[in-house]
Amino acid sequence: MQRNRSDISLIITAHNEGLLLGATINSALAAAKEAQSQGFVTETTIYLDRADRPTSEFARTLAKDLDIPVIETDFGDQGKVRNLACQTASTGYIAFLDGDDLWSENWISLAMQIALKNKMYIVHPEMNWFFGGSNNILLKVDQESESFDPSFLRAGNPWDALCLAHRDTYLATPYCNRDIATGFAYEDWHWNCETVAKGYVHKVAKGTIHFKRRREISQNTQATSRKVLIRDTPLLLYPEK
Amino acid sequence: MQFNVSNDTLRIAKSFFPELQAIKDGKNWNVKFNNKITHIPLFDSELVASQIGESFNSEAGTLELFFLWIDAGREQEIIPTRLFDEKFYLARNPDVQKSNMWAFDHFLLFGAEENRLPNSKTPDCAPEQVIEMRYQDATLSESDLGFLKSIIGFFKRQDVKLAIQQGDSREILTKLPEDENVLLLFNANVYRKSIASQHPELHIPEGKEFLHWIRNGRHLEAAFTPFFSIRHYRNTYSDLQKLSNEGLHQHFLNHGLYENRNGSSVFNAGQYANINRLKNRSSAVLFALKKLQDEGTPIPTRALTINHKSKLEHLAELGQQAELMAERLQSPEIRAQVKKAEAYEPRIDFRPQGRQVLCPQLNHPADDLHSADQLIYNNLAKTRYKALMLIPHCRMSGAARVSGALAHVLAKHFGDENICIVTTDGTAFEHPEWFPENVDILDLHKYTAHLDRDFKIQALVLLLRGVNAQHIYNVNSRLGWETIHSYGKQLSTLCSINSYMFCSDRTESGQRTGYPQEFFTSTFFYHEHFFVDNLQLKKELVQDHLLTKKFADKIVVLNTPTSQQISVAAEPGWKLSKLWNRKKRVFWAGRFDRQKNFNLLVEIAKNMPDIEFWVWGKPVLDSAPKDISEIKNIKLLGEYGDFSELPLESCHVWLYTSLWDGTPTIILDVATAGIPVVASPTGGIPELLDGFPEFLVSETDLLNPNAYISRIRSLVDNSDGAFERAHELQSRVTQLHDAVAFGEAIIETINLGA
Numbered sequence: 001m002q003r004n005r006s007d008i009s010l011i012i013t014a015h016n017e018g019l020l021l022g023a024t025i026n027s028a029l030a031a032a033k034e035a036q037s038q039g040f041v042t043e044t045t046i047y048l049d050r051a052d053r054p055t056s057e058f059a060r061t062l063a064k065d066l067d068i069p070v071i072e073t074d075f076g077d078q079g080k081v082r083n084l085a086c087q088t089a090s091t092g093y094i095a096f097l098d099g100d101d102l103w104s105e106n107w108i109s110l111a112m113q114i115a116l117k118n119k120m121y122i123v124h125p126e127m128n129w130f131f132g133g134s135n136n137i138l139l140k141v142d143q144e145s146e147s148f149d150p151s152f153l154r155a156g157n158p159w160d161a162l163c164l165a166h167r168d169t170y171l172a173t174p175y176c177n178r179d180i181a182t183g184f185a186y187e188d189w190h191w192n193c194e195t196v197a198k199g200y201v202h203k204v205a206k207g208t209i210h211f212k213r214r215r216e217i218s219q220n221t222q223a224t225s226r227k228v229l230i231r232d233t234p235l236l237l238y239p240e241k
Numbered sequence: 242m243q244f245n246v247s248n249d250t251l252r253i254a255k256s257f258f259p260e261l262q263a264i265k266d267g268k269n270w271n272v273k274f275n276n277k278i279t280h281i282p283l284f285d286s287e288l289v290a291s292q293i294g295e296s297f298n299s300e301a302g303t304l305e306l307f308f309l310w311i312d313a314g315r316e317q318e319i320i321p322t323r324l325f326d327e328k329f330y331l332a333r334n335p336d337v338q339k340s341n342m343w344a345f346d347h348f349l350l351f352g353a354e355e356n357r358l359p360n361s362k363t364p365d366c367a368p369e370q371v372i373e374m375r376y377q378d379a380t381l382s383e384s385d386l387g388f389l390k391s392i393i394g395f396f397k398r399q400d401v402k403l404a405i406q407q408g409d410s411r412e413i414l415t416k417l418p419e420d421e422n423v424l425l426l427f428n429a430n431v432y433r434k435s436i437a438s439q440h441p442e443l444h445i446p447e448g449k450e451f452l453h454w455i456r457n458g459r460h461l462e463a464a465f466t467p468f469f470s471i472r473h474y475r476n477t478y479s480d481l482q483k484l485s486n487e488g489l490h491q492h493f494l495n496h497g498l499y500e501n502r503n504g505s506s507v508f509n510a511g512q513y514a515n516i517n518r519l520k521n522r523s524s525a526v527l528f529a530l531k532k533l534q535d536e537g538t539p540i541p542t543r544a545l546t547i548n549h550k551s552k553l554e555h556l557a558e559l560g561q562q563a564e565l566m567a568e569r570l571q572s573p574e575i576r577a578q579v580k581k582a583e584a585y586e587p588r589i590d591f592r593p594q595g596r597q598v599l600c601p602q603l604n605h606p607a608d609d610l611h612s613a614d615q616l617i618y619n620n621l622a623k624t625r626y627k628a629l630m631l632i633p634h635c636r637m638s639g640a641a642r643v644s645g646a647l648a649h650v651l652a653k654h655f656g657d658e659n660i661c662i663v664t665t666d667g668t669a670f671e672h673p674e675w676f677p678e679n680v681d682i683l684d685l686h687k688y689t690a691h692l693d694r695d696f697k698i699q700a701l702v703l704l705l706r707g708v709n710a711q712h713i714y715n716v717n718s719r720l721g722w723e724t725i726h727s728y729g730k731q732l733s734t735l736c737s738i739n740s741y742m743f744c745s746d747r748t749e750s751g752q753r754t755g756y757p758q759e760f761f762t763s764t765f766f767y768h769e770h771f772f773v774d775n776l777q778l779k780k781e782l783v784q785d786h787l788l789t790k791k792f793a794d795k796i797v798v799l800n801t802p803t804s805q806q807i808s809v810a811a812e813p814g815w816k817l818s819k820l821w822n823r824k825k826r827v828f829w830a831g832r833f834d835r836q837k838n839f840n841l842l843v844e845i846a847k848n849m850p851d852i853e854f855w856v857w858g859k860p861v862l863d864s865a866p867k868d869i870s871e872i873k874n875i876k877l878l879g880e881y882g883d884f885s886e887l888p889l890e891s892c893h894v895w896l897y898t899s900l901w902d903g904t905p906t907i908i909l910d911v912a913t914a915g916i917p918v919v920a921s922p923t924g925g926i927p928e929l930l931d932g933f934p935e936f937l938v939s940e941t942d943l944l945n946p947n948a949y950i951s952r953i954r955s956l957v958d959n960s961d962g963a964f965e966r967a968h969e970l971q972s973r974v975t976q977l978h979d980a981v982a983f984g985e986a987i988i989e990t991i992n993l994g995a
Contacts, residue, residue, distance in 0.1 A: 026585040027585050102585060102589070105578060135590075152607070154703055154707070156605055158601040208578070209579065211586065228731070232706070236703070237624075237707060
C-alpha cells in the first residue's frame with residue numbers, strides 16, 4: 001500500500017478505562033478534525049489489550065457508531081500493542097493516546113507541522129496537565145533548547161511515550177517488553193533514551209497539551225513502588241572524559 | 242551613532258545624559274554617542290516600545306527609540322517608567338499642577354534634582370546622575386527605619402540592632418552591610434540582575450545594592466537571593482496572599498526563613514532541614530549558606546548544586562524561569578486549549594493557581610538525583626571500572642582492615658586502575674595505608690549526603706551502571722546493603738554481587754540483629770558469594786535457613802590475613818628489661834561499649850589490684866562507666882593509630898572480652914605478635930584458639946569474671962610457659978591466615994562466577 005507521508009494514525013490504547021474512553025475519543029476526534037482542517041489525513045484506531053468486559057463492550061459500540069476500527073490483543077503490555085500498531089499502520093506518522101487521557105485540540109496539527117520538518121523529529125506536547133489524583137503540570141523540554149542536558153535522562157524521564165513521530169522511527173526502535181518480574185520497566189523512558197542515543201531529536205509543540213488522568217495508582221507509580229529500574233541503554237554509561 | 246535633534250529634544254536628552262556633547266547645525270544640534278547604549282536609566286525601552294507602537298530591538302534601537310520618545314512619545318504623554326506615579330506627583334506638588342507642564346517633564350527637568358518623590362514607595366527612580374549624587378550622602382527615611390525595626394530579629398550583630406533601635410542612620414549604614422546574616426543572604430549581583438530585568442529604569446550605584454533594597458527593593462518583586470521570591474511566596478502560602486511586597490519580605494525574614502517555608506521554587510528548605518537534622522526554628526537557608534561559605538559544602542537545590550557562591554546568580558535566574566513557566570499556564574493559547582478539553586472532561590478543571598509546574602533541570606523530582614549524579618561523575622577519576630568496593634568509611638575497625646586486604650587482592654587481580662573504592666556512609670578515610678596506593682577512592686557520601694534514602698540508593702545504582710561495574714564488593718556499607726536489597730534483582734543481571742559479613746550484633750535483650758539478619762535472606766539469591774571471616778557465622782546462617790550444600794557453598798569463609806606490619810616476637814628478649822619485671826600488665830583495646838564488654842574488664846581489674854591494666858580506646862556507642870578513673874590499676878591510654886605502635890614489650894597478657902564478634906583483627910594481631918591472650922568464646926575466636934584452652938574462656942563462662950581472672954593469673958604466674966604457648970599459636974595463626982591463601986580464595990570465587 002502506498003503510504004502518504006503526511007497521513008497520521010491516531011492510536012488509542014485501552015485496557016480497563018470503561019466510560020472514561022468516551023472523553024478520550026471525543027478529544028481525539030476534535031484533534032483529528034482540527035488536523036483535517038489543516039489538510040492532514042487522519043485515521044483513528046482503538047486497540048483493546050486484555051480489556052475488561054465493560055471497556056470492551058463500550059469501545060466496540062462506540063467504534064461502531066463512529067466507524068472506527070477496533071483491534072483486540074492479548075499482550076498485557078502497552079509496548080507490544082504500540083509495536084503492533086506501528087507494524088499495522090498504513091500511514092507515514094503515528095500518534096499514541098492512552099484510553100483515559102485527552103489531547104488538546106491543536107495537538108495533531110501543530111505536532112505534524114514540526115514532525116514534517118525533519119523525519120528524525122519526535123514531537124511531544126508542551127505540557128502534561130495532570131488531573132484527577134494530581135494537579136501537577138509537567139513541562140517538556142525541547143532537546144534543541146539550550147537548557148536541555150542529555151545527562152538528565154540518566155536520572156529521570158523528561159518526556160513520555162504519548163508522542164507523534166514518523167512510523168519508521170517506531171519501527172527502528174520498538175518499545176521493549178514490559179517485564180515487571182525481572183525488575184526492569186519504564187519502557188517509555190527507555191524508548192526515549194534509545195532514540196536520543198540513536199540521534200533522533202525530541203521536539204516540543206508549543207501550545208499543545210496532553211491531559212493525563214491520574215487514576216488511583218499509575219503504571220509509573222507502580223513501577224516506582226515496585227523498585228524497578230530502567231533497562232540498560234547506552235545513555236546510562238558515563239560518557240568518557 | 243549620531244542624531245540631529247532640536248533644541249527641546251536636546252534639553253530633554255541632556256536630563257538623561259548631562260555630559261552629552263552637541264554641535265550646532267543650523268537650527269538643530271548634532272549629538273554623537275561613541276558607546277553603544279542598550280540601557281538608559283529612567284527609560285524602560287520595552288515599555289515605551291509597546292506604548293509607542295514600535296517593534297523594539299535592544300541591539301540596534303535603544304537610542305532611536307529614545308529620541309523617538311522625546312519627539313513623539315512625550316507628545317502622547319507616554320511615561321517611560323512604570324514607577325512614576327503621575328497622580329501622586331501632581332497631588333503632592335500643587336505648583337506643578339498649576340504650571341500646566343506635563344508632570345513627567347517637570348520631574349525630569351526639575352523635580353528629580355529637587356528630590357521630589359516620583360511615587361510613594363520607590364524614591365530612587367530618577368536619572369543616573371541624580372541617583373549617584375543622592376547616594377553619596379544617602380540617609381534612611383522614617384519609613385526605612387521603621388522597616389528595619391520590623392525585621393530587627395533577622396540581624397545578627399548587636400551593634401546593628403542597637404543602631405536600628407536608636408534610629409542612628411549613619412551607624413546603620415556603616416554596620417548593616419557587615420552583618421553576618423545580611424552577608425549570607427543578600428546577594429548584590431542577584432539583586433542587581435533582578436532589578437535590571439524587572440525595572441531596567443532603576444539605577445543602582447556601585448556597592449549600594451543593600452541600601453537600594455532598603456530604600457526601594459523591599460516594595461518591589463525584585464529578588465536579592467535565589468532562596469526567596471515574592472511571587473513564589475505569595476502564590477505558595479495562601480495565608481500570605483494579601484500581604485504587600487514589604488509585608489512578604491517582613492514575613493520571610495521574621496518567620497518563613499526560620500519556619501523553613503520554601504521561599505522559592507528551587508530549594509526545599511524543609512527537606513534540607515530534616516536531612517541535616519536542624520533544630521526547631523533553625524533556618525535551612527542560612528545554615529546551608531554558612532556551610533558553603535565556611536566549609537565549601539555544596540548546597541543541593543532542585544535546579545543545580547551550588548558549590549560556589551557565584552552559582553547563586555544562575556540559580557536565581559533558574560528560579561525566575563520556573564516562575565515564568567508557571568505564568569505560561571495563564572497564557573491565552575493555553576487557557577483556550579484547556580477550556581476546550583474541559584468541555585469533554587470537566588475534571589480537567591482549569592485553575593492554574595495552586596498547581597505545581599515541574600520542569601526537568603529546574604524543579605523536577607529527579608533534579609536532585611541528576612545533580613548528585615553529575616557531581617559524582619565530575620569527581621570520578623575514571624569513567625569505567627571493573628570492580629567497585631563499597632565501604633561505609635574507613636576508620637580504625639576490623640572491617641575497614643579487611644576491606645583493605647580485599648582491595649589488595651582485587652587490585653592485583655583486576656589491575657589498580659580497574660577498581661574503585663567507594664565510601665558510602667561517611668567521609669572519613671583514616672587509614673589509606675591499608676589500601677593499595679594507586680587505587681581510586683570516591684567519596685560518594687559527600688555527594689549524596691543531602692539526598693533522601695531512596696535517591697541515595699538510586700545514585701549508587703547510577704554510579705554502578707555508569708562505570709559499567711562487573712563486580713560489586715560490599716564490605717559493611719549500609720547503603721550497599723540497602724541498594725542490593727532494593728535493586729539486587731536487576732543488578733545481579735548486570736554484574737556479580739558479593740558481600741562481606743562479620744557477625745550478628747545483639748540487641749539489649751540478646752536477640753541477634755545486624756546485617757546478617759537484616760539483609761541475608763532478602764538478598765541471598767542476588768549474591769554471587771557471601772564472604773564471612775569465621776566459620777561460626779556460616780554455621781549460624783546455614784542453620785537459620787536450613788541451607789543445603791549447594792546454597793551453603795555460596796558462603797565462603799575467608800581467613801583474614803595477618804598484618805605484615807607486626808614484628809613477631811621470636812624471642813621475648815624484653816623479658817630481661819626492668820619494666821617487665823617490675824609489674825605484671827594486661828592490655829585491652831577496643832571501644833568502650835556493650836559489645837566489647839568494657840564493664841567486664843572493669844570487674845576483672847577491680848579483682849586483680851596487683852596487675853596493671855593498660856587500656857586503649859574510647860566510648861563509641863554507649864557511655865563508659867563513670868568510675869573508671871577511681872580504679873587505680875586501670876591506665877587509660879587513649880586511642881592508638883596502629884597495633885605496631887603499642888608497647889608490646891610491656892604486655893604479659895592480652896585480654897579480650899567481647900560479647901559477640903567475627904574474627905577480631907586485633908586478636909589476629911596479638912596472636913601474630915606472639916603474646917599470650919585470654920579471650921571470650923565469641924564468633925571466630927574459638928576457631929582461632931582451638932587447642933589453646935588456657936587462652937580461651939568456655940562458653941558457659943562468657944560473662945563470668947572469675948574465669949578470665951583465673952586464666953590471667955595462671956598466665957602471668959607462668960610467663961615462660963605462656964609465651965611458649967603464644968609462640969605455638971603464632972605459628973598456627975600465621976599459617977592459617979596467610980595472605981596468599983586469602984587472595985587465592987577470593988580469586989577462586991571470581992573464576993567460579995566467570
